Amino acid sequence: MTDRAGTPATPSDLIDVGELIRAYHERRPDPSIPEQRVVFGTSGHRGSSLNTAFNEWHIAATTQAIVDYRTAQGIAGPLFIGADTHALSAPAMTTALEVLVGNDVDVMVDEFGDYVPTPAVSHAILAWNNDPSHRGGSQTADGIVVTPSHNPPADGGFKYNPPHGGPADTDATTWIAGRANELIEGGLKDVKMSEPSAVDTYDYRGMYVEDLQNVIDFDAIKRSGIRIGADPLGGASVGYWGAIRDRYGLDLTVVNPKVDPTWSFMTLDWDGKIRMDPSSPSAMASVVEHRADYDILTGNDADADRHGIVTPDAGLMNPNHYLAVAIEYLYGHRSGWREDAAIGKTLVSSSMIDRVAASLGRRLWEVPVGFKWFVPGLVDGSVAFGGEESAGASFLRMDGTVWTTDKDGILLALLASEIRAVTGKSPSELYAELVAEHGDPAYQRIDAAASGAQKAALAKLDGDAISADELAGEPITAKLSKAPGNDAAIGGVKVVSENAWFAARPSGTEDVYKIYAESFLGEEHLKKVQAEAKKIVDAAIS
Incomplete structure (x- = not known):
């Protein structure tokens, strides 16, 4: 960095x-x-x-x-x-x-x-x-x-x-x-x-703004009187937030309505580049400075398919944390959804979602990276929520019919306000309750060097080719090269133990592969998982 x-x-x-x-x-x-x-x-x-x-x-x-x-x-x-x-x-x-x-x-x-x-x-x-x-x-x-x-x-x-x-x-x-x-x-x-x-x-x-009333409880938000800040980050949602405020009578401020193709008002991302990523603490630094001014403060990227959630008590939420909170809230407050509607997640999203799904008694539908995999389930109502660790998600209307089949950052930002209005707690406070119930996972993505040939080998790697039987001291319980939800190839591997997992996928643009890893046993255990993940993958693709 x-x-x-x-x-x-x-x-x-x-x-x-x-x-x-x-x-x-x-x-x-x-x-x-x-x-x-x-x-x-x-x-x-x-x-x-x-x-x-x-x-x-x-x-x-x-x-x-x-x-x-x-x-x-x-x-x-x-x-x-x-x-x-x-x-x-x-x-x-x-x-x-x-x-x-x-x-x-x-x-x-x-x-x-x-x-x-x-x-x-x-x-x-x-x-x-x-x-x-x-x-x-x-x-x-x-x-x-x-x-x-x-x-x-x-x-x-x-x-x-x-x-x-x-x-x-x-x-x-x-x-x-x-x-x-x-x-x-x-x-x-x-x-x-x-x-x-x-x-x-x-x-x-x-058409979009008028129809939002069928997917978000605006009456609850308005009654609560909460103060909402929405930052389009200079993107396409800039005209939408004011329209939402006016249509539904919300106490909502468009924090920065400026559109500038150079994005001169942004703070630099982790690598020193200007990047409109609402899930990045570095890119959202100037937004987070205003967190005390609002009960809920949100950001969207340039095409508004991603969301960033900022709360007064915790600042910018980790996308995985917010997805877990959104899922628990929605499946408890959407009576029009099918009782058998599954929870959709990509295989590199947090296992906190797995534990929330189990506590709700809902089926987990785990698919490869890419929102396209959620489309059939959202269309027929068999999957009521689909979310990615990169802060992209969408969910069904209140009556259980399809809303959007692409990621909707405006929708997820509005949901944060509904959650705050209905529960009286911020999404970050609710995540702390999930941690108290299910544990506190440490999650990180890192890169490891790989040649073109090694990346090609990883993309085609079969989980059965991995010889290891332990991951950071725990028995390995699954070696996956296909997603459990739809049996589609994941273009890499995922290795799972009781309290940890890692997934490895080749980068499409750089000579590296990506290691996603998570541990419910703390940061030190996560580091061990990451180190062993690299050894396991390197041995399998060399």
Whole structure:
């Protein structure tokens, strides 16, 4: 961690917006260079125009590939599109519209020219597809979100949400990326583009905000009179928080309504970069300074699919801690949910959630990393809550039907206020009660060096190939290479003992693998788990 972490950004830290935009339009990717090809990760294609990883040709080709994909899938309804506040999002949005209009796609842009959060796009897709008048035939809707999420200001991002409203699965993204790279290799000759002179509009903000009353208890929040602070961190939720305040009569302050593509008002993240991560103590340092001014203070990232929860008594909550509290509260206060509705978590999320699930008598549904895995369960109501350790989650409406199938940071931030209003306690106070009941886990993610060949071996590693039978003094009870919830490959391994576990997964961008580890026996035991995890994994992939 750099010694500048948590300190205000200085002029030397800021991007040159003009240079960034020029590079977007002028640079042409060379598809023979891997770093300049279209590559979809867990949340779409991301990169910077300055290193020719996110440029006009990438977006034109990717949009055409999405058009070709939806045509092949028989998707002929409207395409809902929104963008966040990153500097590259506006030109990428323009490029995408030119291609969509050139292909005669019925595209829906924001009615008021507003920024559009990821959950608002998911909500719009589901609202259209769940409308009885739109069912049948091929008139299903899908969407695009132009965002690199919490990534630094120089980055751009582009992701596709199919008709289920959530992140596209690997089959779809692999096809789209492959087709996009073919189009780039062909000089874009098969890309159709036209001036987007007239497109349809949709009130993303109004529809989303009005419908929130069906998933959050605003009456309880209003009656309590609690003081709420919401910081959009310069992101797409900036216009939404004021609308929520006005619609539901809340004592809510938009802490910082400023939008600045350089994010000059941010404090630097752990590595000295500007990054709008609401779960990072360093990035949220200036927000946390105001914790005494509010009963609940929250933050969102640039596309509002992540949340950060700040309380007067504890400051910024660890995302794992808040997920555990949210789960215990929701499953005790949502009588409209199915009695057999499971609790969804990714396999690198805290085992505190496992213990909460057991105490609630609810089935735990553990899946690989990636919110896409929760989509089917949220759609049919068999999973009422899905959450990731990286501060992304969503849950069902009060009547047990689907709300969003993508992460919703606005929703989880509002839930913190509902929890405070209904229980009279902050989420951090409630987490202390969980610790008293279930124990106090120590959790950390670290990186370990690995070559490309070693990362490839880890991604395909079978749990049975691990020869160790103990983990930091405890018998190993499980060696997993597939997720218990859906039997999907986890792209690595997870090793479990009674009071600890670790998971190892290769990085997609660096020559390292990630070790997630947790122990209910304290920090010293966690260090032993981490050290043994590295030995176990290195022995298995060498």
